[in-house]
Amino acid sequence: MQQKLLHAGIRNSSFEQARQNVAELMDLKVCTKRIERLTKRVGQERADQRDLDTRKYLELPLVDRKGKPADVTAPETAVVSVDGGRIQILDRSEKAAEKANTEDADGEEPLAPDEKHRGQHWREDKIAEFMTTDSESHDADPCPQIPALFVNPARIVKLVRELKTKKSARTEAPGPEIATETEAPEADLAVVQEAAETGTWKPPDVRTKELMATRRKWPQLGPMVAAAAWMLGFFAAKRKAFVADGAENNWTMWRNHFSSFEPILDIIHAISYVFAAATAGRPFAEGWPCYVRWVGWMWAGEIANVVAELAVRQAELGLPKDGDGETHPRQIVTTALGDLQNHCDKMKYDEYRKAGLPITSSYVESAVKQFNQRVKGTEKFWSEDGAEAILELRGEYLSDSKPLDGYWQRKQENETGTRKYDMAA
Numbered sequence: 001m002q003q004k005l006l007h008a009g010i011r012n013s014s015f016e017q018a019r020q021n022v023a024e025l026m027d028l029k030v031c032t033k034r035i036e037r038l039t040k041r042v043g044q045e046r047a048d049q050r051d052l053d054t055r056k057y058l059e060l061p062l063v064d065r066k067g068k069p070a071d072v073t074a075p076e077t078a079v080v081s082v083d084g085g086r087i088q089i090l091d092r093s094e095k096a097a098e099k100a101n102t103e104d105a106d107g108e109e110p111l112a113p114d115e116k117h118r119g120q121h122w123r124e125d126k127i128a129e130f131m132t133t134d135s136e137s138h139d140a141d142p143c144p145q146i147p148a149l150f151v152n153p154a155r156i157v158k159l160v161r162e163l164k165t166k167k168s169a170r171t172e173a174p175g176p177e178i179a180t181e182t183e184a185p186e187a188d189l190a191v192v193q194e195a196a197e198t199g200t201w202k203p204p205d206v207r208t209k210e211l212m213a214t215r216r217k218w219p220q221l222g223p224m225v226a227a228a229a230w231m232l233g234f235f236a237a238k239r240k241a242f243v244a245d246g247a248e249n250n251w252t253m254w255r256n257h258f259s260s261f262e263p264i265l266d267i268i269h270a271i272s273y274v275f276a277a278a279t280a281g282r283p284f285a286e287g288w289p290c291y292v293r294w295v296g297w298m299w300a301g302e303i304a305n306v307v308a309e310l311a312v313r314q315a316e317l318g319l320p321k322d323g324d325g326e327t328h329p330r331q332i333v334t335t336a337l338g339d340l341q342n343h344c345d346k347m348k349y350d351e352y353r354k355a356g357l358p359i360t361s362s363y364v365e366s367a368v369k370q371f372n373q374r375v376k377g378t379e380k381f382w383s384e385d386g387a388e389a390i391l392e393l394r395g396e397y398l399s400d401s402k403p404l405d406g407y408w409q410r411k412q413e414n415e416t417g418t419r420k421y422d423m424a425a
Contacts, residue, residue, distance in 0.1 A: 043389025074236035135204035135356030281329025
């Protein structure tokens with residue numbers, strides 16, 4: 001019964017919706033609070049187990065941390081991707097108040113409001129995806145010609161419009177970013193599906209996927225993601241990739257924990273950088289041919305050519321001046337140039353296609369949407385503990401291996417059928 005109630009609490013968009021479904025489908029009257037308390041309790045148990053697994057992983061010798069557990073078979077191709085979503089936190093607990101008054105409080109600021117996210121309670125939740133793929137390596141680039149959809153004006157304008165700028169709660173990279181997070185995660189995935197349907201570019205097929213989500217800080221997330229990858233045997237895979245957008249937190253994690261993985265900058269976000277810079281400060285009819293030339297070079301892995309022409313364009317416009325907003329042509333071109341220079345080693349897309357590796361983070365961005373369906377809403381507010389519990393459970397619910405099935409099986413095996421009593425004095 002608990003298993004069914006928990007499933008309803010994780011799967012439905014709210015605990016109240018879970019109560020209604022339980023009443024209708026199971027003919028069982030259970031109050032909303034009971035489902036909420038059960039979900040929080042089990043979620044905390046699972047998060048505690050995750051933290052314990054992380055500590056055990058960090059206690060291993062470094063050489064063992066780059067291997068795999070003895071009873072795990074390493075996959076042929078392993079892909080790790082990370083991204084961030086949004087969740088509203090309103091924690092009035094004594095624990096939160098005490099934390100806010102301590103000297104080592106994290107001091108996390110609210111995410112910058114935009115046209116869809118008003119209010120001061122929006123915070124970032126972090127999502128990690130672990131994929132294995134069915135793909136083959138090739139002697140030559142299997143798709144040397146850029147797909148037509150990437151040089152279709154109507155399609156690209158729509159795509160770039162959907163990739164809205166957001167400011168991270170704690171942005172470490174200097175200056176504004178053109179697009180660090182997609183507001184419409186389905187936008188990237190739609191491009192991938194469209195390209196696959198046309199037959200011009202076939203991304204690797206996903207074989208298995210596991211998901212993890214947390215409200216913990218980025219420095220804490222890195223070891224958690226590394227521990228999960230180790231338990232899946234990812235560090236021993238023959239081909240390994242770490243795919244993400246340009247946010248600095250992503251690449252700090254890669255440097256600290258996944259440096260043996262091939263770093264790949266999401267090509268959809270890279271396209272948005274190039275398009276914005278090519279059309280900045282000039283008519284569309286003039287900027288579009290420049291974009292087509294640049295994106296063709298980028299697709300072929302010739303990013304140095306793009307950087308060279310961008311530098312010339314920057315010299316024409318000059319460096320940003322005081323008072324230039326982030327949409328000013330000088331600022332757009334300078335930011336794009338800096339981003340491409342910083343990530344040029346992660347944009348060898350022709351080599352990635354030859355190796356059978358993905359070149360887009362669209363899958364993890366689609367996963368963000370699946371988490372948002374449960375935790376995000378203008379009228380949904382979570383405590384920190386409640387948010388951590390539901391994020392942990394939602395990740396396990398969406399994972400192919402269904403970790404919760406094993407949790408309930410172990411719980412049943414450990415039940416003795418008798419109550420525990422303390423011996424009377």
